[in-house]
Amino acid sequence: MDRRTTAGPGPGRRGRAARGTGGLRSALPSDIRRRNRQTVLKSLYPDRWLSRADLAKLTGLSKVSVSDVVADLIDDGLLVEGGYKSSSRPGKPAVLVGINVKGSAVMALDLSEAGLVRGIVTDLAGHVTATEEEPISPGTLQPTVLVKLSRRLLELSPVPVLGLGVATPGTVDRGGRVLAAPNLGWTDMDLAALLHGQLGVAVTVSNDADAAVFGERCFAGGTDNMILVAIARGVGAGVLIADHIVRGSDYVAGEIGHVVVDQDGPACVCGKRGCLETLIAAPVLEKRIAERPENRDDILTQAGEVLGVALSMPVALTNIKDLTISGPSDLVGTIMLEAVENTINDRVHSRFINRVDVHPARLGRQAAALGAVACVLRHELGVL
Numbered sequence: 001m002d003r004r005t006t007a008g009p010g011p012g013r014r015g016r017a018a019r020g021t022g023g024l025r026s027a028l029p030s031d032i033r034r035r036n037r038q039t040v041l042k043s044l045y046p047d048r049w050l051s052r053a054d055l056a057k058l059t060g061l062s063k064v065s066v067s068d069v070v071a072d073l074i075d076d077g078l079l080v081e082g083g084y085k086s087s088s089r090p091g092k093p094a095v096l097v098g099i100n101v102k103g104s105a106v107m108a109l110d111l112s113e114a115g116l117v118r119g120i121v122t123d124l125a126g127h128v129t130a131t132e133e134e135p136i137s138p139g140t141l142q143p144t145v146l147v148k149l150s151r152r153l154l155e156l157s158p159v160p161v162l163g164l165g166v167a168t169p170g171t172v173d174r175g176g177r178v179l180a181a182p183n184l185g186w187t188d189m190d191l192a193a194l195l196h197g198q199l200g201v202a203v204t205v206s207n208d209a210d211a212a213v214f215g216e217r218c219f220a221g222g223t224d225n226m227i228l229v230a231i232a233r234g235v236g237a238g239v240l241i242a243d244h245i246v247r248g249s250d251y252v253a254g255e256i257g258h259v260v261v262d263q264d265g266p267a268c269v270c271g272k273r274g275c276l277e278t279l280i281a282a283p284v285l286e287k288r289i290a291e292r293p294e295n296r297d298d299i300l301t302q303a304g305e306v307l308g309v310a311l312s313m314p315v316a317l318t319n320i321k322d323l324t325i326s327g328p329s330d331l332v333g334t335i336m337l338e339a340v341e342n343t344i345n346d347r348v349h350s351r352f353i354n355r356v357d358v359h360p361a362r363l364g365r366q367a368a369a370l371g372a373v374a375c376v377l378r379h380e381l382g383v384l
């Protein structure tokens with residue numbers, strides 16, 4: 001998820017944002033500074049300790065630039081000195097610098113669950129240090145609920161907060177505006193600007209499946225080419241290619257729930273028949289299992305086969321081998337996952353195309369919130 005959304009002051013605490021990006025022009029000193037900061041932070045993130053001389057060697061920046069940038073980042077509380085480099089040479093050993101992981105915090109809100117908004121606070125390495133929930137009733141979600149919950153999270157953080165990430169269902173544009181989120185009753189809601197105005201922190205807003213795939217990538221050992229399919233009230237997907245979230249021309253990439261997979265299938269709320277959601281959404285599967293509990297394994301196998309058939313072509317098209325399925329654990333278990341994996345590999349595997357690995361979301365219910373944290377870290381610090 002690249003420069004997806006922002007309403008924040010830009011990189012660093014002093015708001016050294018690059019000004020304007022249109023047209024041809026030479027790099028401004030502020031652009032170079034920003035790039036150098038990102039290069040140094042990236043070299044150290046999350047837990048590498050290097051001397052200034054080693055940082056210069058590693059990054060290709062001059063020793064003077066590195067000293068300058070490191071001093072700035074220490075000032076900003078993002079880097080910290082610690083320990084000395086062991087050396088057999090005589091003289092003063094070099095001081096090591098590293099990321100001040102606990103010196104700043106990131107907040108995130110996950111709006112994807114029915115009935116509650118989940119809030120978390122993490123350190124800069126994505127370790128959760130506090131959680132808060134706010135119950136919500138069905139219907140339109142009032143942004144004041146999010147402001148209130150965010151303020152509670154801010155109070156829980158004893159260190160400065162780098163930014164707030166929000167994972168929301170629906171379509172989100174590059175600027176953090178929610179174009180449509182029917183489940184929340186939102187159309188054209190400029191969420192990033194609204195929250196930034198109320199809270200005064202940098203805000204990034206992402207689609208929940210996009211956030212979840214990025215969370216799995218950054219904090220759960222995911223690869224740089226991944227698909228995450230979320231089976232919930234609906235069915236959606238996040239797609240990561242070469243470490244970039246694929247958003248598509250209208251920001252609706254991954255909205256696979258209303259693609260027809262069975263022309264003779266059940267009627268769908270969208271007016272078509274046999275959309276993927278009508279066959280494998282969580283409430284559909286739960287209802288079918290409740291009606292015929294003895295057929296549970298068959299129902300889940302069939303659902304896995306339907307999803308496997310649907311995903312075979314995009315898997316071949318993109319050569320993605322890492323496929324994550326998230327959803328309620330009583331549905332998304334071994335039976336369904338094996339059916340998805342076998343179905344895809346039966347169709348796609350060949351001399352030219354390796355087998356696809358299908359597994360559950362490693363971060364479980366935290367995937368979207370942690371992904372929103374990762375978006376803030378990428379946007380504000382250029383790491384991840």
Ligand SMILES: [Zn+2]
Pocket residue numbers: 257258259268269270271272275277
């Ligand atoms: Zn539909």
